[in-house]
Amino acid sequence: MISRAFAPALAAVESGRIPGATLGIVTADGRRAIRCAGMAALVPEPESLTEDHWFDLASVSKVIATTTMILTLAEQGRLDLDRPLTDAIPDLRQYDVTGAAERRLTFRDCLAHDTYLPAVEPIYTYGDDPARLRAFVLQREWRHGPPVYSDINFILLGIAVERLTGRPLSDWPLGPGLAYGPPPGPAVATEACPWRGRVMKGEVHDENAWALGGAPGHAGLFGTVAGVLDYAGGLLNGTGASPALLAAIRTSVRAERTCGWERRFAGWHGGDACSAETIGHTGFTGTGLWIDFDRGLAWTLLTNRVHPTRHRETGILELRRQTGDAVIAAFGR
Template structure:
């Protein structure tokens, strides 16, 4: 992975551990100050008006070990409910609203997939998992995966052919949910790209089978604890930004206004820990995650993955990570940028070519989900791309 030598502490001697992140300025990070100022102004504007893009947002951008921008805007909690008649949120009195802060945790939604991916890469590095092994080698009772010869690589590249989701939340109990996963056949020919939460759910079962440990333990012991990401973990998180007034018919379950409980209905039905959703985190913790991967799998003295396996994960077409996706990466796309988005309004982008990273956490589903609009994510990434020239 390309990494600037200046990012390492050498003291005049051989390069040693990657330097830890530190607050700074755009200028100190080697980023254009005007572009970073525009980035912050545009993120703040996303939280304003009667129908804002999101109730609250926190943005962090950096280069190398320097955090150039870290700003919060709007509200972590703005509404008490959604009014379907008025098609608008019921606003809390000003004194009851909770402002977004730079340390506010957000429901990461599908950014959780990145942590499941890294947990899988760790098993690849240890030799307990084969990238081209069949899922049936680890989970022979998953009969549909066995019949269609679905591989680990297909799970990581979303080419298993499995449909985007399965209504596990509608199953009466855990046994029925497990049976549904075991018997779910691909809806498209394996090898066809179909983005699917089911890929990461199957991968979760593979990881838990070969390690004999639950996913939350794998993430905590293998990723967040070594990296010092104390604010990252599966819920509940009562201090998190609120998400949706989750009721039918616009949602898939009747749960009311959510704050600190996972938004994704399937992850909720599975107890809050799932391969595709369930993690909560802050921008600063996610910056550490980005920094570690940009430094080949190490941060300070901690090592979560070897450089060769980071390179394998982020090489085209990408394992778990999306690569060069202009719809949310803007002008960062086209040169090996990697990242992901989450349904709740989250996104993360890393650009190895310029050693830059951008995290945008927002609660766009507060007070109710809407059709996805990734324009603001792409524009924020474009600001960073322009700043890094």
Template sequence: MNPIETFLRQCRDRRVFSGAVYAVGDSAGVIARGAVGTLSWDGEEARLDSIWDLASVTKPIAMLPFMTYLERGELSLDETIADFLPDYTDTDKANITLRQLLTHSGGIPGQQPLYKTAPVKDELMAAVRALPLRYAPGTDVEYTSQGYMILGCILEAIAGKRLDDILQETVFGPLGMEETRFNPPEQLLPRIAATEYCPWRGRLVRGEVHDENAVVLGGIAGHAGLFSTVDDMSLLCQAMLQAGQGRRTEWLKPETVRLMTRNHTPKLKLARGLGWQGKDEEHSPAGELFSPSSYGHTGFTGTSLWMDPEQDVFAILLTNRVHPTRDNPAIKRARAIFHNLALLAAKAAERR
């Protein structure tokens, strides 16, 4: 058994998650992949075609259309929220730029359980609009799903269509990602990993977005809601590496990928790209062996993907670490070790 699967089985034994799938590869394809455990503690076995709630891994994927529109000359990163959403004109958020929203440096507070007091979409977005800024835009980084809710609305205002249709047109269709979607249909339920028992909903969540704010938004949002498979995520990672190398210019240009994935917040406390998370010197989910130029994202449900253009490697780990409860921080250690093992596996394959 390979070291990655041995480690992931140990994680399951320690109840870090009930199930997991992984893939390691490079711009040419997948080097190794596998599945361990079950989709719930007493449920079906996890398989390579199992479907996982991506949680905040939705964020960088949902923001990819901004790069398409930038290449078409339809926007500039220094344009503001009010340039696209007139409802924000007389608010403290009017002059926050797309760049600041994408890098979590706009000052909008994160981790806001707005669903508790705003049970419908219009009320929840009004609550986002009314949130007082935590700090002056551009002076700090605070991870904020609320800012990405606004970004989702901006994309819909630019395109004149829903976010799911935008992503199908600009990302999923061009890259052949046939298993990635919001609000998966009921017939896919046997393939979907269970997440958390939700007191607000009064049931164990499976096949419905875990994030409660995203539920109020109809399951389609810029911050959470996508479901996908390890193979579809592998297609995305390969495309990102290829586009960055200039080998897939019919999708995104290499200059655009480099713009999107470099650190835009070097003087602030966290490394942030445009939608993507950079590699911080300490406590990075990417472990120690991925290079400083690597980038990726994690999701609260236990998902992550990470790419290293310098070493031409990607690693994907999809789990349900919130099953049946979110009160389990062990995924942090598991992610770092997984990424170290993934990098070593890729390099070993390279030497062969």
């Protein structure tokens, strides 16, 4: 069955569209299957991909790490999701305490990307001192626009976690196979970065995450396929999350979004065959995780589609959709 589910990814590797891919599948009763193919790196030295390699999870960090942290702190009574971020970050836009719109953003607004904040900003171009860049994020008057998926939302949430716990996000217990970089094992290469002048391997690919110290709220987490499956399996069987956390990540906050996650919608990356009770998230480096609660089935597709460059068409959207449909066809019930 795993060969059938892995067929789209294997075809993408064999055609040269992506260097390597790993597919992991887990069920609510603990059964799992893993298949990988291709290369962990093409340059500067070729390296074959194995199940033990650590992937830069990119924005999958938002759900595995930051969303879990925020919802856990809410359950502990240390924050209220519907209260402003200023409860945790009182100095947010501190020079305009009565007029700044940023001071009215709530934790839930940011989790659901229901804000006016821009999708992304080249924060790394303003310097490389993490503390100074955090101050820049907090004091900047952000340009307004319609609600979009925004890294800025989760950078703010990461700062809130740091303020409430007094510790960096990298201190949060995440379980085996999940860690902020550098990972404690062989790493998959991502991009040959023009700014940093080297192939990123074991260092976070996202420029803003790197400049912010490697463990901000929007990216920075590394994971093995086993580590991601352990996390997903814990959500499926209830051992890895409380009922309140599960309700938050499964309940729509606005169209197509829960707290942190996407819900299934027409044309999404998870494919068409999954049930309406499926949530998922993708990462820019070529990663993704989807959890179908109705079927008791989760899958992660981990690729290095930005290696050695992001500036080429890899067909990652269609690959993800084909993989989701193939997983359901092979393992669904």
